[in-house]
Amino acid sequence: MTDFSDAFGSAFSLVATFDSALVEIVGLSLKVSLTAVFFAALIGLPIGAAVALFRFPGRSILTVFLSALMGLPPVVVGLIVYLLLSRAGPFGVFGLLYSPTAMVIAQVLLITPIVAALTREVIEEMWNEYEEQLRSLGAGPARALPTLLWDGRFSLITTILAGFGRASAEVGAVMIVGGNIDHVTRVMTTTIALEVSKGDLALALGLGIILIALSIGINGAAFLIRRMAEQKYG
């Protein structure tokens, strides 16, 4: 028991004193995951909205496919990106393997389907309500797409945060393509995995506390934004 309480104690002191190793790791984690979320939103929002609004052959198959991709195992995504970026792979010439860029690519692949699938649900529900009115005003699906993305902005924040949550919490993909190299590609989750296996619980626990606090903080903020927006905009 004393081991654990000691670990907790030093974990809190690491967090409280802004330990430089810890700050570096947290900083890189946020940079990688936020960049990944940015690109996933850029790709996923319009794709999700397009699947919701346009009628084309194979639409139902694509819908099922998108939902299925939400559950992609991170290690499989890591493996695929590893194969693509490794020296012998098609993108090997760029030398991206074991870099933060590779981690961003893996996370983008992982969370774009999540953003797209959840966006499709939100936009499809909105289209049910708006379709007649917008078509009456002369807006077909193509013109309605940006309108609905903007009108659904508060619901879509939750969608994007779901992506961020997944990105910041996953360990398999970034471990494989980043390699968990100290000072280069070491992020919160990979550090926790490593430190626990080394038996050094303090840093692992400190990072764990930050991960959880981050998750609660972000979701709390999202909740407040939505509630305020709903009161203000209806």
Added chain:
Amino acid sequence: MITHVRQGPNILPLELKDINFEARGQRLIKDMNCAFSTKRRNVIIGPNGAGKSLLLRLCHGLLKPSTGSIEWSGAGANKGREYITHQQAMVFQRPVMLRRSVSGNIDYALALKGVTPSQRREITDNVLQRAGLRRLADQPARVLSGGEQQRLALARVWALSPEVLFLDEPTANLDPSATHAVEEIIQAIHETGTCIIMTSHDLGQARRLADEVLFLHRGRLLERAPTEQFFDNPQNDLAQAFVKGELLWWNRGRDNRKPPKENN
């Protein structure tokens, strides 16, 4: 006075030939033939399930008929699909507002029509004033009351100054004072030369607003007559009963008028 006047050739008259509309194996509009040619106020009445809203949506182009043709045959009809769309507007029973300000909702509709930003501002100010919504211009549209939202929906179509305006029971959910406000706006829009085609199951409203009444029952147009003539001396026996306020559910033994229990 309203500063924006409709430009370009008319798309009226609108002709419906042998329209049938089926959904889930049920024929909901049956062998409908009618035309709207002058800029009058047409009120479509009839009991629930008569096909009033369907008829509006078919005319407006939101639904396609299963058989038959719906054609705009004015000179403007040759100017293409988009022109025809923008000469019409519709107000729904439950207004759909975007999560924008009151004026932003009108601005959006005008932008879709291709109106320039400076004109949009002028027109928006003008119609908000006339609809009595000016003090709410910067409020988010979705937090307005039901009556205010419906007035905004009317201000929005007013801004578009359509040649033909469809209204689907625009006062169904409103109290008498909000109903009065909405009816006044409908009159004012009509006075700018807009053809009104609206549904209602409020006979008093039909008397107040209509130049001409169309009586629908179970998907068929049973009678069409000038308002006074319709209310004083309806020709069709179901129309007579409806005007008298009787319930139209009895079975008269004809194929197209089944009692409700066989329909459900």
